[in-house]
Amino acid sequence: MSMGAFIIQAGDVRRMPENSTMLIHPTTGGMQGRIEDAEFELAQRKINERQYIRVVANRIKESGKSDITEEDVERIMHANGNNGTYFTAQEALEYGLIDEIV
Numbered sequence: 001m002s003m004g005a006f007i008i009q010a011g012d013v014r015r016m017p018e019n020s021t022m023l024i025h026p027t028t029g030g031m032q033g034r035i036e037d038a039e040f041e042l043a044q045r046k047i048n049e050r051q052y053i054r055v056v057a058n059r060i061k062e063s064g065k066s067d068i069t070e071e072d073v074e075r076i077m078h079a080n081g082n083n084g085t086y087f088t089a090q091e092a093l094e095y096g097l098i099d100e101i102v
Helices: 003-010 033-065 071-079 087-094
Strands: 021-024 085-088
Touching: 003 021, 003 033, 021 071, 021 087, 033 071, 085 087
Parallel strands: none
Antiparallel strands: 021 085
């Protein structure tokens, strides 16, 4: 549900099965090791999340369904106590996350 939300944005035509769900949520991961390792990982995770937000916002804008901003996507990601936002196929289509329901 969640990694698929990012991967689908790479498609020329983004299709989603009618009975599926998409989840947009903050990036996650784990850290261990030295403090320097954790600081490096945190910096990389922040970069990755910004890239994710940018890609999703740009693809929604390209769909012509919304003039969404990166800040809007970030709010969606961090909604519901940082658990993100679930979209049905119909909601994803209306929002501009996908182009077609199959």
